[in-house]
Amino acid sequence: MPDTSLFSLSGRRALVTGASRGIGLALAKGLAQYGAEIVLNGRDSERLEQARTILEKDGLHAITAAFDVTDQSAVIAGIDAIERDVGSIDILINNAGIQRRAPLDQFPRADWDALISTNLNAVFFVGQAVARHMIPRGRGKIVNICSVQSELARPGIAPYTATKGAVKNLTKGMATDWARHGLQINGLAPGYFETEMNRALVADVAFTDWLCKRTPAARWGQVDELVGAAVFLSSDASSFVNGHVLMVDGGITVSL
Template identity: 65%
Template sequence: MDFSLFDLTGRTALVTGSSRGIGEVMARGLAAHGAAVVIHGTDRAAAEAVAESLIAEGHRAHVAVFDVTDAQAVAEAVAAIERDVAPIDILINNAGIQHRAPLEDFPADKWQALFDVNVTGIFHVSQAVARGMIARGAGKIINIGSVQSELARPTIAPYTATKGAIRNLTRGMAADWARHGLQINAIAPGYFRTRLNAALVADADFTAWLEKRTPAGRWGEAEELIGAAVFLASSASSFVNGQTLYVDGGLTASV
């Protein structure tokens, strides 16, 4: 059987927020399919630890440390990657933050921080990377949304707003950049068992609610996002553009 459509050999991927969590898992998945990966974070030691682990496994990995909310820092970091490593063929915009509070008490600075990282950060990194992709006539951009791109829950209305913005920003990027040979899509994860979700996983009442609410009847495992990431990063998705792929065990498909 020919799996060459999914082969990422010779391609270079920048995955933001990949020093831990689902970003790390997706970066490892791309590496396993042949890509050289640039591990990104704001903690250099954490990013280097992931890169060193990948290199020890025989993969190609590099490190980039920058703040996605700083347009100048982003531009300089992208230029350095393209100069010192390779042109960026694949970008996964995974960096994001969360803050929970009742909407009537939600702090204004936390609202702004959510939009700065979750939306403006994607704009800065995508714009910087897309310029090179446009010049080369090819590129893959994958934005990480959420089931909250479509649905809401109490105490996270601002986060929901940012994830809804990502869904439409993905469409807007496709409208502007598809004609240049780029494919821009989003992955919207459901509830995944990760270190950041440890408190929710440990909450028996929440887990019971989630298992009842999700048709698959369970939490997702982070490795279950790799297939979607590889598909959207590879030639297999050459005519897929502006779409949001929900990887959620059926949560958004049922009531």
């Protein structure tokens, strides 16, 4: 019989940032279904409570921890409080992210700064704060949410592409520094998924037609299709996987 315990997350605690909706909520639910205790993070306490209620209705346990991942002091205090009052963080899903779209020659500085702050700085802040607790324990899983834009560019989102490319290489750097301490740090790179952030693109008939022709799988991804990859990277099944970016993109990054 196969050893299904390789993929079990029972007895482990997972912190998911940007967990109030979209990919973050889907991954939180998926990890909980495989046995993890979930800590939902975001800035909006009310939205987090709504997300917690969604999980509870499915019989899944979760707690909330509201703090701003772009504020390093708040991150350190928030992580320390979880470790002290709740218990050790065994898994980090570094998911919080935003998108801004504009022609590159007209891209506002404020939007650039917001992208860097949320998509890149927060990955470093939370990853570092969590790793400081994981390293003395000699174990831990960090999954940074990358993107197909870690590899590809598209008109109007060059700054977003820059942040996601940086997250890919930060993931490799984290693995290079921390793998020796028993941590596995990897990236999960979604392709084009039906989420609230992509609502306008999903509704755009011309864009959806282009995407379906461009993607070998010929469709948008559904957020539940990210769960298997997240469980793999969070479980013992990936015990010797480090610095890898796992594409879940319907084949868009391998096809011209």
